[in-house]
Amino acid sequence: MPKSVSRSRIAGVFGPAFGVAAALGLTLPALGAAPDRFDTVIVDAGHGGDDEGAVSPGGLYEKDLVLAVAKQLARRLAAAGVSVVLTRSDDTFIPLEQRTSIANDARGDLFVSIHANATRDPDVRGIETFFMALDASDDHASRVARRENRAFGERKGPAQPGDDALMAIIGDLISTGHMEESNEFARLAQAELAAGSELGRGVKQAPFVVLEAVQMPASLVEIGFLTNRSDATEMSSEAGRQRIVDALVRATLEFGRRYDLRRGIGTR
Numbered sequence: 001m002p003k004s005v006s007r008s009r010i011a012g013v014f015g016p017a018f019g020v021a022a023a024l025g026l027t028l029p030a031l032g033a034a035p036d037r038f039d040t041v042i043v044d045a046g047h048g049g050d051d052e053g054a055v056s057p058g059g060l061y062e063k064d065l066v067l068a069v070a071k072q073l074a075r076r077l078a079a080a081g082v083s084v085v086l087t088r089s090d091d092t093f094i095p096l097e098q099r100t101s102i103a104n105d106a107r108g109d110l111f112v113s114i115h116a117n118a119t120r121d122p123d124v125r126g127i128e129t130f131f132m133a134l135d136a137s138d139d140h141a142s143r144v145a146r147r148e149n150r151a152f153g154e155r156k157g158p159a160q161p162g163d164d165a166l167m168a169i170i171g172d173l174i175s176t177g178h179m180e181e182s183n184e185f186a187r188l189a190q191a192e193l194a195a196g197s198e199l200g201r202g203v204k205q206a207p208f209v210v211l212e213a214v215q216m217p218a219s220l221v222e223i224g225f226l227t228n229r230s231d232a233t234e235m236s237s238e239a240g241r242q243r244i245v246d247a248l249v250r251a252t253l254e255f256g257r258r259y260d261l262r263r264g265i266g267t268r
């Protein structure tokens with residue numbers, strides 16, 4: 001576990017089954033019977049260190065903005081009784097592959113990657129949420145994926161169909177229902193973030209490296225355009241970031257409620 005990973009675990013959320021499993025030296029899945037309650041969320045702040053991400057005309061860097069939002073989101077979710085793992089908690093570069101191992105090692109129930117958008121047209125603004133797919137839903141989604149995938153050293157640009165390892169992962173995602181749940185979280189986040197405004201730009205699909213090997217429902221949220229003056233002003237303000245965090249908390253808790261219901265687990 002890298003030094004930059006911070007954990008905030010709430011004691012008791014695992015219940016008695018976990019205690020038995022721990023005493024026997026078993027992991028929960030080995031017991032077979034205990035359903036997987038929604039209790040662990042991986043919050044991934046995009047970029048970091050030399051990888052600065054997008055930048056606003058006023059000099060607000062994506063890496064700093066999304067770290068502030070991620071930490072605030074982690075605090076709020078922990079206060080709501082959810083166990084949270086941050087893939088980075090300071091201004092450090094964490095390779096995309098390492099972010100997915102952190103998530104899988106922690107056996108997260110949801111992976112939320114937080115980013116801010118950029119485009120050449122300064123009039124474009126709003127919220128976009130993505131989930132993993134081999135094919136981008138449109139040219140713009142494909143450009144967003146190319147930009148966010150830049151931190152992935154070995155393979156520049158989006159993954160190509162025919163990549164066997166990737167196909168296996170996609171097959172796994174489909175068979176385990178992660179695609180459907182990823183889509184569900186993306187829709188909840190999009191609806192909450194864009195509520196009461198006309199800033200919703202929709203849920204899109206694109207081949208994001210950071211999402212592809214994550215063994216849990218996963219979504220990448222672009223919380224606004226740093227290249228748009230209004231969006232940048234909103235994201236620069238404490239109140240604006242608070243609204244974004246509030247929306248993500250609501251989406252996460254509602255997703256968790258549905259997640260447990262589907263698995264026959266009642267509310268806590």
Ligand SMILES: [Zn+2]
Pocket residue numbers: 046047053054062114115116148
């Ligand atoms: Zn980004």
